[in-house]
Amino acid sequence: MADDRRTQLLDLAYAYVREHGIAEVSLRPLAAAIGSSPRVLLFLFESKDGLIRALLARARTEELALLARLSPAEGLTSAAKLTWEWLSAPEHRPIIRLWAEAYARSLVDAKGPWAGFAESTVTDWLEVLAGAQPPAERDSPDGLLRRTAALALLRGAAMDLLATGDTARTTAAVHRHLP
Template sequence: MATRKDELTQALIAYLLEHGLADVSLRPLAAGVGSSARLLVYHYGSKEGLLAEVLDAMQAHVHQAATKLFEQTSSKGDSPKLLRRFWDWAIADANFPYLKLLYELQILAIQDPDTYAPFLQRDAAKSLSLTLSLMSSPMRSASMATLCIAVFDGLFLDLMTTGDHARTTAAMDQFIKLAMASPPSTPATRKKTRKPKP
């Protein structure tokens, strides 16, 4: 059963999706969700605490949606196709605002690492864990998962900046082709291909 704080968090997400983070402060936030600044401080401690919890809720929403999406696809275990499927989901009109807000909040967190460092560490760990769990061998490695996350992040930030769906999607397709053509080497394969010393 949802608590009053859970309801407030969802209302705050809805408000931020509509209004963004420009000059965000407690009083407009409180008025926008039919509450008071005092009540928000009671539940979240501070504006920074509120945004950190909104970050966690947004991340959980995206991860749950991604997991459900991958469970429904017949290409589960095919890492490049899963990445493309998630890209299509992320840039769809219904989902783009959620991802955009999550990236905006992450940028805010990077600007204030003293306040948001714990979230940033959890976010990186959860994203890596989720990506690894969906990757198939021999592509499954921390380095390949990190590369996939970095490519997705970079292209999504580019899309946020330029609005160029065609170019960023073409770039994603190009990365997937490269990944499928050149699976990452393992220590064993590197050892086999190592040239003998003269």
């Protein structure tokens, strides 16, 4: 029963942080918004850090599931273009905004629930992109460099898109500079 309630509250909390952000989330307003109490959240997640870790894990799981569906066997450039289509879609802005917020926080707060989030994200995305490369390319040093360049381009363009909302310009830049 507690596991069902934990899952239900995690789903509601995830929807809340997608809309309101995660870096400065406060238990009292979050609990009120999702029909719970800070005490119940602390019981189910052990601490505020435990709740944040669970929310970050949930975001990562959703992001990877969505990205994994985009990795065609047609090559890195094709996979990167499909990934950009997903990243730049207006309906995905909340998860990309949440990712950017958690990524940045992880870079400046290497302890607590944020620890390792940015590095894990890089590793996750490189693995997704590797799945689109033929084995000979994937396993070569140049293959890793191409994935890294594609990831840097996608990540930078996503940050730019979040800041400006200029889909046409960022999409044109991504398509022009993909490895």
